[in-house]
Structures are given as structure tokens and as C-alpha cells.
Amino acid sequence: MFGFNYYTPTKVVFGKNTESKVAELVKEFGGTKLLIHYGGGSVVRSGLLKRVTDTLDAAGISYVMLGGAVPNPHLGLVYEGIDLCKKENVDFILAVGGGSAIDSAKAIGYGVVNEGDVWDFYDYKRKATGCLPLGVILTIAATGSEMSDSSVITKEEGLVKRGYSSNYCRPKFAIMNPELTMTLPDYQTACGCTDIMMHTMERYFTNGGNMEITDALAEGLLRTVKKNALILAEDPNNYDARAEVMWAGSLAHNGITGCGNDGGDWMTHKLEHELGGLYDVAHGAGLAAIWGSWARYVYKDCLPRFKKFALNVMDVRDEGTDEEIALCGIEAMEDFYRTIKMPTNLRELGVNPTEEELVTMAKKCAIGVGGEMGSAKVLNEEAMLAIYRASM
Amino acid sequence: MFGFNYYTPTKVVFGKNTESKVAELVKEFGGTKLLIHYGGGSVVRSGLLKRVTDTLDAAGISYVMLGGAVPNPHLGLVYEGIDLCKKENVDFILAVGGGSAIDSAKAIGYGVVNEGDVWDFYDYKRKATGCLPLGVILTIAATGSEMSDSSVITKEEGLVKRGYSSNYCRPKFAIMNPELTMTLPDYQTACGCTDIMMHTMERYFTNGGNMEITDALAEGLLRTVKKNALILAEDPNNYDARAEVMWAGSLAHNGITGCGNDGGDWMTHKLEHELGGLYDVAHGAGLAAIWGSWARYVYKDCLPRFKKFALNVMDVRDEGTDEEIALCGIEAMEDFYRTIKMPTNLRELGVNPTEEELVTMAKKCAIGVGGEMGSAKVLNEEAMLAIYRASM
Numbered sequence: 001m002f003g004f005n006y007y008t009p010t011k012v013v014f015g016k017n018t019e020s021k022v023a024e025l026v027k028e029f030g031g032t033k034l035l036i037h038y039g040g041g042s043v044v045r046s047g048l049l050k051r052v053t054d055t056l057d058a059a060g061i062s063y064v065m066l067g068g069a070v071p072n073p074h075l076g077l078v079y080e081g082i083d084l085c086k087k088e089n090v091d092f093i094l095a096v097g098g099g100s101a102i103d104s105a106k107a108i109g110y111g112v113v114n115e116g117d118v119w120d121f122y123d124y125k126r127k128a129t130g131c132l133p134l135g136v137i138l139t140i141a142a143t144g145s146e147m148s149d150s151s152v153i154t155k156e157e158g159l160v161k162r163g164y165s166s167n168y169c170r171p172k173f174a175i176m177n178p179e180l181t182m183t184l185p186d187y188q189t190a191c192g193c194t195d196i197m198m199h200t201m202e203r204y205f206t207n208g209g210n211m212e213i214t215d216a217l218a219e220g221l222l223r224t225v226k227k228n229a230l231i232l233a234e235d236p237n238n239y240d241a242r243a244e245v246m247w248a249g250s251l252a253h254n255g256i257t258g259c260g261n262d263g264g265d266w267m268t269h270k271l272e273h274e275l276g277g278l279y280d281v282a283h284g285a286g287l288a289a290i291w292g293s294w295a296r297y298v299y300k301d302c303l304p305r306f307k308k309f310a311l312n313v314m315d316v317r318d319e320g321t322d323e324e325i326a327l328c329g330i331e332a333m334e335d336f337y338r339t340i341k342m343p344t345n346l347r348e349l350g351v352n353p354t355e356e357e358l359v360t361m362a363k364k365c366a367i368g369v370g371g372e373m374g375s376a377k378v379l380n381e382e383a384m385l386a387i388y389r390a391s392m
Numbered sequence: 393m394f395g396f397n398y399y400t401p402t403k404v405v406f407g408k409n410t411e412s413k414v415a416e417l418v419k420e421f422g423g424t425k426l427l428i429h430y431g432g433g434s435v436v437r438s439g440l441l442k443r444v445t446d447t448l449d450a451a452g453i454s455y456v457m458l459g460g461a462v463p464n465p466h467l468g469l470v471y472e473g474i475d476l477c478k479k480e481n482v483d484f485i486l487a488v489g490g491g492s493a494i495d496s497a498k499a500i501g502y503g504v505v506n507e508g509d510v511w512d513f514y515d516y517k518r519k520a521t522g523c524l525p526l527g528v529i530l531t532i533a534a535t536g537s538e539m540s541d542s543s544v545i546t547k548e549e550g551l552v553k554r555g556y557s558s559n560y561c562r563p564k565f566a567i568m569n570p571e572l573t574m575t576l577p578d579y580q581t582a583c584g585c586t587d588i589m590m591h592t593m594e595r596y597f598t599n600g601g602n603m604e605i606t607d608a609l610a611e612g613l614l615r616t617v618k619k620n621a622l623i624l625a626e627d628p629n630n631y632d633a634r635a636e637v638m639w640a641g642s643l644a645h646n647g648i649t650g651c652g653n654d655g656g657d658w659m660t661h662k663l664e665h666e667l668g669g670l671y672d673v674a675h676g677a678g679l680a681a682i683w684g685s686w687a688r689y690v691y692k693d694c695l696p697r698f699k700k701f702a703l704n705v706m707d708v709r710d711e712g713t714d715e716e717i718a719l720c721g722i723e724a725m726e727d728f729y730r731t732i733k734m735p736t737n738l739r740e741l742g743v744n745p746t747e748e749e750l751v752t753m754a755k756k757c758a759i760g761v762g763g764e765m766g767s768a769k770v771l772n773e774e775a776m777l778a779i780y781r782a783s784m
Contacts, residue, residue: 001635003407008400014651015395213616213636213643220608227604243393244605247651251605256648259406259639 001260002209008254010147011173014247016239018177019137022052022094023059029133029172031092034063035085037105039070039097043139046183052096052137064088069097071283072154072161072276073104075119082111082118085132093134095171098192099143099152099283105134106151106169122153122162124370131168137175140184141246142192142284144199144253146174154277161277162368174250178242186236190340191284193229193245197222198287199252202269205298205305206375208262218257219312221248226313226336233340265375268294270368271387274361279351288342289349293391295330297383299323302376306330346391358388393652394601400646402539403565406639408631410569411529414444414486415451421525421564423484426455427477429497431462431489435531438575444488444529456480461489463675464546464553464668465496467511474503474510477524485526487563490584491535491544491675497526498543498561514545514554516762523560529567532576533638534584534676536591536645538566546669553669554760566642570634578628582732583676585621585637589614590679591644594661597690597697598767600654610649611704613640618705618728625732657767660686662760663779666753671743680734681741685783687722689775691715694768698722738783750780 011028013021026034034056036049043049044067056063066081084090085108095105109132111118120126136146145151150165181189200218225248228241235241251257258264271294272286281289299306303322310316310329314336318325334344343349353361366372366381373379379387403420405413418426426448428441435441436459448455458473476482477500487497501524503510512518528538537543542557573581592610617640620633627633643649650656663686664678673681691698695714702708702721706728710717726736735741745753758764758773765771771779 001632003410004404006404006406007402009403010399011401012396012398014398018395211632211636211639212619213613213640216612216616217609217643220612221605224605224608240393240603243652244603247603248605251609251648256643260635 001211002262004259006255006259007167008147008170008256010171010254012147012176012250013173014176016177016179018175019048019051019180020055022135022137022175023055023061025135025173025175026056026061026092026094027059029092029135031061031094031133031135033088033090033092034061035081035088035090035093035108036063036065037069037081037093037095037101037108038067039101040067042183043096048137048139048180049096063094064090069101069104071100072152072280073100075153075155078104078107078111078118078153081105081108085112091132093132094137095134096137096139098138098140099145102136102143102145102171103151103153106131106145107153108132109134109169119155121164122155128164128166128168131166133172134169135173135175136171137180138246139180140188140192141181141242141249142195144196144249146171146176147250147254150253152273159277160364161273163273176246176250178239178246181242181246182237186233187341188282189232189236190229190342191282192249193225193232193340194284194288194337194342196245196249196252197225198268198291200257202266203258203261203264204309205265205302206261207302208375209260210305211260214257214259214261215308221251221257222313224248229340262375267374267379270365270373271384273368274365275351278353278357278361281349281351285343285349288337288344289346290387290391292330292334292344293387295333297387297390298374298377299326299330305376353388358385362388393603394654396651398647398651399559400539400562400648402563402646404539404568404642405565406568408569408571410567411440411443411572412447414527414529414567415447415453417527417565417567418448418453418484418486419451421484421527423453423486423525423527425480425482425484426453427473427480427482427485427500428455428457429461429473429485429487429493429500430459431493432459434575435488440529440531440572441488444486455486456482461493461496463492464544464672465492467545467547470496470499470503470510470545473497473500477504483524485524486529487526488529488531490530490532491537494528494537494563495535495543495545498523498537499545500524501526501561511547513556514547520556520558520560523558525564526561527565527567528563529572530638531572532580532584533573533634533641534587536588536641538563538568539642539646544665551669552756553665555665568638568642570631570638573634573638574629578625579733580674581624581628582621582734583674584641585617585624585732586676586680586729586734588637588641588644589617590660590683592649594658595650595653595656596701597657597694598653599694600767601652602697603652606649606651606653607700613643613649614705616640621732654767659766659771662757662765663776665760666757667743670745670749670753673741673743677735677741680729680736681738682779682783684722684726684736685779687725689779689782690766690769691718691722697768745780750777754780
């Protein structure tokens with residue numbers, strides 16, 4: 001196994017009605033003038049935003065607001081947020097929403113504290129030296145951004161989707177009330193469950209440094225999300241299932257399911273980023289559409305892990321060759337996707353790229369990862385193109 | 393399930409030779425004048441302390457030293473450390489050792505920052521409002537104090553052993569090099585594994601609020617420690633097994649294996665604390681000596697959890713009544729203790745209290761928990777005495 005750093009300073013406040021604690025948490029972490037950053041109208045329509053501002057008003061905490069964060073959040077809004085924060089002397093960002101609002105808030109936080117163009121960080125040109133402190137009220141269980149060190153932003157020009165990670169942007173607090181996720185459309189709930197599982201699967205399918213305890217945690221998490229995603233497909237207002245999935249979402253991406261390994265594979269995410277940049281598809285659905293093709297392309301090079309996944313997560317019977325068991329595991333995962341109405345190829349995702357577009361995506365993906373990347377199997381541009389083609 | 397707070401801000405730096413990073417970590421967290429607090433001579437003899445001070449010297453960080461922390465660390469040394477810190481204007485404590493040195497360092501940290509007698513906190517008279525920042529170089533995998541919010545101190549007068557918990561004392565960083573644990577005697581390694589498992593078992597055997605994901609993490613952790621404790625009994629220099637146990641030790645007590653439940657049972661710990669206060673036995677061995685009697689006393693009131701434990705952790709076959717399965721799980725756990733040479737009763741622990749001493753321990757234990765306590769089953773003084781008697 002490898003050495004590792006593990007750092008998850010986010011204070012999680014989990015349970016019913018926890019959004020009522022927002023003012024005391026903002027004060028605990030020194031916020032005096034807030035940017036409240038959110039996405040679409042759902043947090044307005046649900047009354048959540050009003051409850052939050054009422055609580056802040058009562059506590060005498062001032063704020064400015066910026067809505068409009070969209071899935072695959074755009075750089076333009078980040079620039080707007082940076083300008084607003086500077087103009088209003090904002091010292092704390094409160095993101096209210098899902099991964100889009102949080103990622104966008106992180107990018108704004110980088111831009112306020114660091115000189116120059118914030119896109120430089122996402123373009124791998126230089127590293128941030130700080131980030132404005134931020135807190136989160138989570139309304140979608142999916143990206144894990146509420147505890148993670150990462151954020152993903154899309155530059156409108158050329159539709160370039162890139163991630164940047166540093167400990168500076170880990171939220172100071174995360175308020176997590178499972179009830180707030182009950183208004184999500186079924187499709188978004190399923191996308192979230194897919195994203196959550198993928199964050200741990202990216203860390204699981206590696207050829208280096210795996211630890212038994214990390215595997216045990218990862219497999220336990222995957223089994224839990226799988227079971228509860230199926231419950232939510234039938235009973236979306238099931239509080240316990242919402243809670244299991246929501247907490248799993250944070251643990252899937254805060255680092256704990258990757259301790260000791262080589263950092264993970266992450267190629268399904270990278271392949272999906274190009275899709276998401278080009279087509280603005282839901283991230284979770286994009287991951288589901290790509291994963292099977294990726295898995296079939298790489299599994300022979302990571303056979304012990306695919307076998308273990310099949311046996312310990314997908315409940316495949318221990319019969320046949322390792323390859324047969326591994327393939328059964330991949331099929332079982334795709335069956336699970338279908339059951340929760342996730343796509344297992346690009347057609348089901350609703351996109352139909354031309355061969356030229358596939359070539360472009362593969363080229364951009366390869367550039368984005370510096371030529372080649374992967375741990376289950378190292379993929380170059382040619383391999384990426386093959387996976388895109390297979391996912392049609 | 394219940395709502396919960398989860399807060400583990402400790403930066404973990406895990407792996408070979410990580411102690412070489414001590415100076416940069418101290419600087420990162422603002423330490424300029426250190427108290428280096430350690431236990432017995434083992435960190436001196438092993439050369440670890442010299443390596444640490446050489447690194448600090450090279451970085452220009454000044455320090456004073458205080459050794460002598462013993463298992464069940466004493467209040468007298470805590471007072472000594474507080475005086476030394478105040479006299480020398482110490483602004484950061486570096487604990488080098490196991491749970492004794494860390495717990496003692498936490499108590500010193502409380503005493504420096506808060507006015508009045510530090511014992512007040514352990515005596516439940518008032519609450520701390522802060523703690524001097526501290527970092528840890530861990531040499532024993534056991535108590536989990538390197539990430540936890542708790543510390544346990546023994547007052548020499550009357551041999552009163554008490555714990556106090558608050559987020560203020562969570563270490564800023566924890567340097568964890570599994571190689572540093574290889575010099576431990578086999579008995580101490582086994583005691584550590586017992587303590588680690590008990591921290592999660594105390595959270596697992598409850599009647600309220602359990603979450604599936606928490607159970608999955610807990611069971612995975614318990615299986616991992618059980619397996620690797622057996623490996624270490626045969627092959628104490630096995631790096632991977634040392635690493636599995638060391639990381640499990642932190643996760644077992646940082647809160648993650650209790651999220652969503654009612655806080656846990658903790659009566660085995662409370663019963664052992666009286667033993668530890670009176671006889672100065674190794675904490676892990678004391679826990680093993682008490683657990684079986686506790687489990688047999690309470691299991692019928694917490695049958696679903698004992699059954700689940702038997703099936704998912706102890707690999708008991710799913711045959712017979714729930715009670716039979718639960719009892720098989722308890723027996724399997726005791727067999728495991730015997731295999732790693734842990735005691736399963738007080739005689740094997742090497743102590744032989746009189747009936748009067750048992751009565752005194754039960755009385756002190758009841759006072760310590762405010763009359764009665766427990767989640768698997770609520771225990772009063774009479775019940776505590778019955779368990780002590782059964783453990784003879």
C-alpha cells in the first residue's frame with residue numbers, strides 16, 4: 001500500500017431541520033458578509049432560501065445573493081461572483097444547492113483570494129494559494145463536493161470542462177438535511193446515486209496500493225447506495241433511504257474510500273467530462289452511459305479488482321473463471337443502472353455524436369489528462385476513442 | 393436514525409518515514425514553541441525522539457520536553473505539564489507516543505487555556521472553552537486519541553479514572569508511520585487491537601438510530617482488525633497488517649462508525665475504567681476481560697444487533713434461533729481474544745478483587761455515569777455489580 005494524506009475538516013451537521021443552524025455555523029467560522037450562491041429556482045420555490053435568509057436576518061448577518069449556477073457550472077457566472085464578492089467585501093460564501101452551486105462557489109472563492117484569472121487553476125497553469133471560506137446547505141446528494149477538495153467548471157468558449165483540487169476549498173461546514181433532497185425528480189436522484197457510486201468505484205478499480213480496510217469501507221458504501229437507490233426508485237420520500245444516500249455521497253468523495261491506494265483510476269470521470277462539456281448532460285447519467293464500455297475495455301488488466309467487485313458488491317456467485325465472474329459483475333452493474341433508469345450507452349443518454357465529434361472528444365480528453373491516464377489500465381487517446389465508439 | 397454531527401479536522405499523514413514531516417506540520421498549524429510530551433523510554437531508546445528533535449532543531453523550532461506519561465495517565469503529570477507550558481510560553485503540544493501521551497497532552501492543553509483546576513472537566517463540573525493546539529506522532533495503534541475528541545485521565549487520589557470529550561482537543565495533525573508500532577510487545581499489540589475493535593463495538597451495540605452505511609463501515613472495520621490482529625500475532629513485523637490496524641484505530645474512534653445512532657453503549661469502557669483506575673491494568677486487556685460478561689448480561693435486550701454481529705463480523709452460520717446465533721457470536725469473539733492471548737475474565741487478566749472491591753467498583757462506576765447508562769441495555773449499579781461478579 002501507499003502512504004496517504006487524509007484531511008476532511010468539514011463540520012457536518014446532519015439531520016432534519018439542520019438548516020436552522022446556518023447562522024450559528026457561519027458565525028463559528030467567522031463569516032460576517034456572505035455571498036449566498038445558489039442554482040435554479042428550486043431553492044426559491046421550496047422556500048428553503050427564504051428560511052435561510054430569515055435565519056441570517058435574525059442573526060444580523062448581511063449577505064448578497066447570486067443565483068443561476070447550472071449543471072456543469074459556467075465560468076462566466078464564476079467571474080460575476082468574484083466581481084460581486086470583491087465589490088461587496090464578502091468574507092464567506094454560502095452555497096445553497098447541489099454540486100453545481102458548491103463547485104461554482106469554490107471557484108468564486110479561489111478567484112476572490114488569488115490574483116489573476118481563476119481559470120488558470122482549472123487549466124493547470126498555476127496553483128491557488130487560498131480560497132475564501134465557504135459553507136454549504138446541501139440539497140442534492142451526488143457530487144460529494146460538500147466535503148471534497150475538488151470542483152469542476154466549464155469554460156463556455158470551446159466547452160472545456162476541467163476540475164481543480166486543493167484542500168483550500170474544502171467547505172468549513174456542510175448542513176445536510178435528507179428531507180431537502182425529497183423534491184428532486186427521480187431522474188436526478190438516480191443520477192446522484194450513480195455519481196456517488198462512481199466516486200468510490202474510481203478509487204476502487206486500481207492496480208496499486210489497495211488496503212483491506214479501504215476496500216471494506218468502499219464495498220460497504222457501494223452496497224448501501226445500491227440498495228437504497230432501488231428503494232428511492234419506488235419510494236422517493238423514504239427518509240432513511242435519503243439519509244443513507246446523502247451521507248454516502250459525502251463519504252464517497254471525501255477521500256476515505258481511497259486511502260492507501262495509488263489515487264484511483266478516474267478515467268470514467270474524465271471521459272464523461274468531455275461529454276458534459278459538449279452536451280450539457282447530467283453528470284451521473286453521463287457516467288452511467290460511459291462506465292460499461294470503459295469497464296469492458298479495461299477489466300482484463302485489473303481482474304482481481306473486478307472479480308472482488310462482482311462478488312462483494314454485485315452479489316455475483318463465485319462460479320466460473322475470474323473473467324466470467326468479472327463480466328457478470330459488469331453486467332450486474334449495468335442491470336442496476338437500467339433498473340434505476342440510468343443509460344448504459346450514449347444513445348440511451350440521448351446524444352448521438354458524429355465520428356468527428358468522438359475524435360474531438362478523445363483528443364480533448366487526452367489533452368486534459370496530459371496525454372494518458374488510468375490505474376485499472378492506462379488509456380491513451382486511441383483507447384479513449386475506442387471507449388467512446390463502444391459506448392455509442 | 394438520529395441526526396448527528398461529524399467533525400474530524402485532524403490532518404492525517406500516513407506512511408513510512410512520515411515523522412520527517414513534523415516540522416512542516418507544526419509550522420502549518422502555527423506552532424512556534426513546543427512542549428514535546430511522551431511516555432516511557434521506548435521513544436528514546438528507538439531513536440524516534442532524537443529524530444524528531446533533530447528535525448525541529450533544523451527547522452529552528454524551539455521546544456521543552458516532558459516525559460513520563462504512563463498507561464492510565466496521571467493527573468499529577470498533567471499539572472506538571474500545565475505549569476511547564478505556562479512558564480515557557482508554549483503555544484503547541486507535540487505528543488509522541490500512544491494514547492497515554494496524547495490523552496495527557498490533551499489534558500495539559502485544556503489546563504493551559506482554561507482557568508482553574510483542569511480536573512473539573514473530567515469531574516463533570518464545568519466545560520472547557522478551548523485547548524492548546526496539539527499534534528501527534530503515533531507509536532501505538534489503540535486508543536484512537538490521535539483523531540478523537542476524547543481523553544481519559546486518572547486522579548491518583550482515590551484512583552478515579554474519568555474521560556472528557558470536546559472538539560477543542562482534536563489534534564491538528566497525526567503522523568502515523570506503521571513501522572513505529574513494530575517494536576511493541578505482542579501483548580500490547582493485542583491490547584491495541586482489542587481497544588480498536590471495542591471503540592467500534594461500543595458504537596455498534598445500540599438500540600437506537602442505526603444506519604445501514606454506518607453498520608457496513610463498522611462491520612468492515614471489525615473484520616479487518618480481527619483478520620490483521622491474527623496476522624500480527626504470528627508476524628509482528630508485517631507492514632501491511634500494521635498499517636491496516638493503525639488506520640482502523642483512528643477510524644474506530646473518530647466518530648465515523650457511530651454516525652446516526654444514539655451515541656453508543658460504552659458500558660464496557662465504563663466498567664473497565666474502574667478496573668483500570670484500581671489496578672493499572674492495560675486498557676485493552678481490561679476491556680477483553682469484561683466484554684464477555686457484559687455481552688451475556690445484555691444480549692437478549694439487543695438481539696438484532698448481536699445476531700448481525702455474529703453473522704457479519706464473526707462469520708457465525710445462520711442456523712438456529714436468534715439467541716443461539718447471538719451466543720455463538722459472543723463465544724467466537726471470546727475465542728478470538730484467547731487466540732491473540734487476551735483475557736476473557738478478571739482471573740486471566742491477573743487481578744482478583746474481593747467482593748468488597750467489586751461492590752466499590754460498581755458504586756464508583758454508577759456514580760461516574762450519573763446513576764445508570766447503556767444503550768444495548770441500561771445498567772444500574774446492581775447490574776454493574778452482577779457483570780463484575782460474572783467476570784471473576
